Amino acid sequence: MKFTITKSNFLDGLNHVSRVIAPNSLFEILKGIKIELEKDKLILKASDSLVSVEYSVDSFEDDKEVITIEEEGQVVLPSRNFIEIIRKAPTDLIEIETVGNNILVKSGKSEFNVKGYDANDYPEFPVISKENSLKLEANVFNDIIKETVFCTAPNDQRPILEGVNFSLSNKILTATATDSYRLSRRQVTLNDEDSNKEFNLIIPRKALTYFQRMIENGKDQVEIFYENNRIVLYYQNVVYTVLLISGNYPNTNKLIPTVFECTFVANSREFFSAVDRVALMSREDKDDIIKLVVTDNLLEVSSQSKELGSAVEELKVSSTLEDEKFEISVSGKYLKDAVAAVAAEEIIVKFSGELTAFIIQPSDYHREIIELILPVRTY
Amino acid sequence: MKFTITKSNFLDGLNHVSRVIAPNSLFEILKGIKIELEKDKLILKASDSLVSVEYSVDSFEDDKEVITIEEEGQVVLPSRNFIEIIRKAPTDLIEIETVGNNILVKSGKSEFNVKGYDANDYPEFPVISKENSLKLEANVFNDIIKETVFCTAPNDQRPILEGVNFSLSNKILTATATDSYRLSRRQVTLNDEDSNKEFNLIIPRKALTYFQRMIENGKDQVEIFYENNRIVLYYQNVVYTVLLISGNYPNTNKLIPTVFECTFVANSREFFSAVDRVALMSREDKDDIIKLVVTDNLLEVSSQSKELGSAVEELKVSSTLEDEKFEISVSGKYLKDAVAAVAAEEIIVKFSGELTAFIIQPSDYHREIIELILPVRTY
Numbered sequence: 001m002k003f004t005i006t007k008s009n010f011l012d013g014l015n016h017v018s019r020v021i022a023p024n025s026l027f028e029i030l031k032g033i034k035i036e037l038e039k040d041k042l043i044l045k046a047s048d049s050l051v052s053v054e055y056s057v058d059s060f061e062d063d064k065e066v067i068t069i070e071e072e073g074q075v076v077l078p079s080r081n082f083i084e085i086i087r088k089a090p091t092d093l094i095e096i097e098t099v100g101n102n103i104l105v106k107s108g109k110s111e112f113n114v115k116g117y118d119a120n121d122y123p124e125f126p127v128i129s130k131e132n133s134l135k136l137e138a139n140v141f142n143d144i145i146k147e148t149v150f151c152t153a154p155n156d157q158r159p160i161l162e163g164v165n166f167s168l169s170n171k172i173l174t175a176t177a178t179d180s181y182r183l184s185r186r187q188v189t190l191n192d193e194d195s196n197k198e199f200n201l202i203i204p205r206k207a208l209t210y211f212q213r214m215i216e217n218g219k220d221q222v223e224i225f226y227e228n229n230r231i232v233l234y235y236q237n238v239v240y241t242v243l244l245i246s247g248n249y250p251n252t253n254k255l256i257p258t259v260f261e262c263t264f265v266a267n268s269r270e271f272f273s274a275v276d277r278v279a280l281m282s283r284e285d286k287d288d289i290i291k292l293v294v295t296d297n298l299l300e301v302s303s304q305s306k307e308l309g310s311a312v313e314e315l316k317v318s319s320t321l322e323d324e325k326f327e328i329s330v331s332g333k334y335l336k337d338a339v340a341a342v343a344a345e346e347i348i349v350k351f352s353g354e355l356t357a358f359i360i361q362p363s364d365y366h367r368e369i370i371e372l373i374l375p376v377r378t379y
Numbered sequence: 380m381k382f383t384i385t386k387s388n389f390l391d392g393l394n395h396v397s398r399v400i401a402p403n404s405l406f407e408i409l410k411g412i413k414i415e416l417e418k419d420k421l422i423l424k425a426s427d428s429l430v431s432v433e434y435s436v437d438s439f440e441d442d443k444e445v446i447t448i449e450e451e452g453q454v455v456l457p458s459r460n461f462i463e464i465i466r467k468a469p470t471d472l473i474e475i476e477t478v479g480n481n482i483l484v485k486s487g488k489s490e491f492n493v494k495g496y497d498a499n500d501y502p503e504f505p506v507i508s509k510e511n512s513l514k515l516e517a518n519v520f521n522d523i524i525k526e527t528v529f530c531t532a533p534n535d536q537r538p539i540l541e542g543v544n545f546s547l548s549n550k551i552l553t554a555t556a557t558d559s560y561r562l563s564r565r566q567v568t569l570n571d572e573d574s575n576k577e578f579n580l581i582i583p584r585k586a587l588t589y590f591q592r593m594i595e596n597g598k599d600q601v602e603i604f605y606e607n608n609r610i611v612l613y614y615q616n617v618v619y620t621v622l623l624i625s626g627n628y629p630n631t632n633k634l635i636p637t638v639f640e641c642t643f644v645a646n647s648r649e650f651f652s653a654v655d656r657v658a659l660m661s662r663e664d665k666d667d668i669i670k671l672v673v674t675d676n677l678l679e680v681s682s683q684s685k686e687l688g689s690a691v692e693e694l695k696v697s698s699t700l701e702d703e704k705f706e707i708s709v710s711g712k713y714l715k716d717a718v719a720a721v722a723a724e725e726i727i728v729k730f731s732g733e734l735t736a737f738i739i740q741p742s743d744y745h746r747e748i749i750e751l752i753l754p755v756r757t758y
Contacts, residue, residue: 081659081687088656102688110656114688277467277489280460308460309481309493 001037001073002097005057007089007107009066010042013055014083016238017046020053020210021079032076034122042067045125046079051207052125054239073098076117085112125241128232133225134168134197138218138235140188144175145212147186147341147369152205153179158247163202165249171195176252178372182334183252183357184341187368199226202245211240256359256372257352262326264294264317265348265363271315272339274301278311279332287376290332294319294351303332328354329378338371380416380452380477384436386468386486388445389421392434393462395617396425399432399589400458411455413501421446424504425458430586431504433618454482455496464491504620507611512604513547513576517597517614519567523554524591526565526720526748531584532558537626542581544628550574555631557751561713562631562736563720566747578605581624590619635738635751636731641705643673643698644727644742650694651718653680657690658711666755669711673698673730682711707733708757717750 017033025031025048034045044055059067075098086094089107097104098116105112153161156179165176171192176185211233215222223234233240275290282288282303293300297319302312328351339347344362351358360371396412404410404427413424423434438446454477465473468486476483477495484491524543532540535558544555550571555564590612594601602613612619654669661667661682672679676698681691707730718726723741730737739750
């Protein structure tokens, strides 16, 4: 293998694929990045065995030569050190040549001879059937991930809760995540062409987090191919192959209350800041308890810590109440996460009882998003 | 105690003094910040028992009222949480009032009742005699610290090496630090008025690091009062009291070679970058060995790692040689630290033998700085 490549293009690819690498992988070779030089492009591959990523660099970019290919071939690079070698290279053009599994890197007067691994020892990525697919705008997919992934359970005893459930039925794509203390659900209505597609998948948090980072500021579309136990995500020059979480995701629809004894509408930023401040007194306690008291168009947010002291703040809201007063205790962190996810100027908070789950939504319902939180019992 | 203060002024002071606090201090009260409200100023105090800092906020700043003082008094704040409470306060004016050791904080509709500590339990800061003092420009003192402190020994068996030795004699202030593998020495000639002052002190690294951070972009002068076992540093509105390291600092002058069998002059940036790149192959080895080979106006920088591979780079230099070739092995990190400390466009590197310490200086000697490094034996 022998080629010359523009430093920035090479570095972008290396940095991108290296993100999925598990630095403490059991398999030495999975700490590396496989590069495959074909006749008109360079492909970079990395995997942590659950998420695999493939990144292509075409030899020409808008008629500008990015890679000069002299001899095709493939090798596995030791990722961590190699990326730094490229990053610190003194010139804009980098010459790569392999001699066996050794990689010679030349840049100006700097020469490296880097020990690599045999490309034949690198596992083949699975091939997926292209029968079932769905297209989503990158920015919509980005929103869906951001709005749900924070509610997945960290290292839960039930692995299914470590992923986000994506289900498609009657043109409605529903993404749901819950750690069993709170839940986030976002729905999107798809185009007519997708009207008879159906699926029900659990995508692991880790894969979604990587993918979201890539499409964060993205235009274009994401194309998703799905099978029973895996999906492949295509976006621009990158392909992610993801092993799905197997199992049946719980039916969470029945958890969402529909009858309410108290609601209030508040300015999101004001509510978030008040909770954020008051939580300074609760955040170090295990339950991180914030108390909300709703009276006529007034919300009191407070907390109390034996050790630190207490905090209280009042907010003007628009409330509806069955009784004179409604009180509930809730985790400050969950409250902040939910308000941030709803990302609306005004939110509506709807309570169905002091000990039952309550929901937070945009006050104008302009996005189909529901945040559900279980209160904390304080007695 | 009762006062109203501008958020930014209060926060600047709290942030400043909190830096010296040892979060795992044995003494609960030393995790706090003592505030003393006098008739025309607020004084903030913090200490880790070796370094103590005192920060004053005057009630008026250029005729603008910064603090409205209603009732004098003092209390000790729980630093970590309190700073966040002030940082997140919703308004620019903050009202503070104590009720016993409880601190009421009001800002807009937000109210905190923070548990503090009894100010009487906070240790008194030592008072130093103002007999012996010295003034230094802040930017000069800043340079001296930066140029030496990195050579102090981390947690050495000999505590004296954990500080920088400052000695004054014949109007020359000499700052020396060594970890016994390398040494950095900076000298400054003082004004005539200081001609008969003399001292020989060891200032702990930690104190210098705090102090340097404060004067980093500073104008004005630093005034230093010194006694046998402590110094007090005055800078603008801040006073640092520092317990010195006791003991006799070794005489390091005799370590600095004066006869050389090889020298080279190189562009600092080029040399640093070459070492930085080549060190990518050595930095994970215990000794981090970089090999330098000087021939006629040429320097070869190289490294070799069993595991990772090898790197080599050539640099044009101006060399003087007794033999045809001079070779030496040295820690890549020490080399980079030394070149960075010398901070000159061109450096001169002077070798007196392949197994003896060598020195690095600015090629035009415009600053009295010497970096000394012991080579590594490779056989």
